[in-house]
Amino acid sequence: MSAMTIGKAARAAGVGIETIRFYERNGLIEQPPKPAGGGFRVYPADTVRRVRFIRQGQELGFSLRQIGELLSLKADPATDCSDVRRRAQAKLEEVDEKLARLTGIRAALEELIAACPGRGALRACSIMEALEGADGAPMSPRRKEEKTL
Amino acid sequence: MSAMTIGKAARAAGVGIETIRFYERNGLIEQPPKPAGGGFRVYPADTVRRVRFIRQGQELGFSLRQIGELLSLKADPATDCSDVRRRAQAKLEEVDEKLARLTGIRAALEELIAACPGRGALRACSIMEALEGADGAPMSPRRKEEKTL
DNA sequence: CTTGACTCCGTATCATGGTACGTAGGGTAG
DNA sequence: CTACCCTACGTACCATGATACGGAGTCAAG
Numbered sequence: 584m585s586a587m588t589i590g591k592a593a594r595a596a597g598v599g600i601e602t603i604r605f606y607e608r609n610g611l612i613e614q615p616p617k618p619a620g621g622g623f624r625v626y627p628a629d630t631v632r633r634v635r636f637i638r639q640g641q642e643l644g645f646s647l648r649q650i651g652e653l654l655s656l657k658a659d660p661a662t663d664c665s666d667v668r669r670r671a672q673a674k675l676e677e678v679d680e681k682l683a684r685l686t687g688i689r690a691a692l693e694e695l696i697a698a699c700p701g702r703g704a705l706r707a708c709s710i711m712e713a714l715e716g717a718d719g720a721p722m723s724p725r726r727k728e729e730k731t732l
Numbered sequence: 733m734s735a736m737t738i739g740k741a742a743r744a745a746g747v748g749i750e751t752i753r754f755y756e757r758n759g760l761i762e763q764p765p766k767p768a769g770g771g772f773r774v775y776p777a778d779t780v781r782r783v784r785f786i787r788q789g790q791e792l793g794f795s796l797r798q799i800g801e802l803l804s805l806k807a808d809p810a811t812d813c814s815d816v817r818r819r820a821q822a823k824l825e826e827v828d829e830k831l832a833r834l835t836g837i838r839a840a841l842e843e844l845i846a847a848c849p850g851r852g853a854l855r856a857c858s859i860m861e862a863l864e865g866a867d868g869a870p871m872s873p874r875r876k877e878e879k880t881l
Numbered sequence: 882c883t884t885g886a887c888t889c890c891g892t893a894t895c896a897t898g899g900t901a902c903g904t905a906g907g908g909t910a911g
Numbered sequence: 912c913t914a915c916c917c918t919a920c921g922t923a924c925c926a927t928g929a930t931a932c933g934g935a936g937t938c939a940a941g
Contacts, residue, residue, distance in 0.1 A: 589888070601930055601931075623889085633860065658844060678834060688789075699814075711778070711782065
């Protein structure tokens with residue numbers, strides 16, 4: 584029948600078999616035990632979800648190390664809650680930073696698209712100009728000095 | 733005096749000299765000509781801004797190839813406007829996809845932080861659970877079937 | 882009970898995005 | 912004019928994140 588062996592797990596997660604093994608070796612997902620009575624390893628649905636999360640994270644510019652940090656944010660009774668909280672808050676700041684930059688790029692793209700049919704003066708001719716013109720990335724006050732370096 | 737030679741440009745952009753050269757080799761930035769009367773290449777301020785944009789793009793999960801595509805979105809009279817428009821719109825969709833996923837992760841982190849002081853039932857104990865519970869990443873309809881694989 | 886597809890595991894290879902290094906030459910402050 | 916630091920340019924090397932390959936074992940359909 585349809586035991587979730589590695590090949591099926593890989594297909595379900597949209598990656599290759601070798602990628603699953605690679606993540607196992609690197610501690611991002613757990614390798615299920617070999618069934619006591621012999622046979623192939625069986626992967627829980629959770630692993631498939633985890634792998635999809637990993638791919639998503641990568642597309643957002645997180646390294647595997649950082650994704651591992653995200654995945655290790657667990658608030659169970661055995662872990663120090665204030666520590667998890669601190670780490671989660673640090674990650675949240677990273678995410679907000681990314682959101683701000685991405686929003687800036689989004690605004691620049693929209694400006695470019697608007698400028699494109701091109702009747703009238705072309706205000707923004709390239710994405711760099713669009714970014715500066717619209718002051719694309721609304722930066723948090725803390726980082727403003729960095730911009731004017 | 734302070735001619736913007738490669739070393740200064742690199743420091744201004746927050747990268748190494750070799751990185752500047754690497755981007756030149758790969759066509760992401762232009763190599764300024766050697767001054768006719770001899771001397772060192774002088775880098776315009778625009779290059780520094782471009783390099784900073786490249787680094788930002790990478791932190792958002794864009795490859796150098798994709799960043800090159802972003803930078804080549806120019807609406808000048810010599811380029812086909814409808815083509816630029818089409819490419820810009822495709823990039824905009826990519827950006828919106830990233831924004832949606834990132835927003836989902838942000839919500840999951842906030843839920844985790846809220847759950848952390850931990851009086852009462854811990855609703856979300858890990859980021860994966862937080863993602864599912866809050867249905868973190870509102871997926872576009874097109875991708876929904878993929879989720880329920 | 883065999884054939885074909887799949888797993889397991891180890892090692893090798895690859896693409897991307899840099900980083901380092903060596904050597905030759907330019908520029909300038911003391 | 913001479914240290915000393917910088918540029919120029921080519922080649923080599925590196926880390927990350929996979930991807931491929933080979934050989935032995937497993938499973939299940941016909």
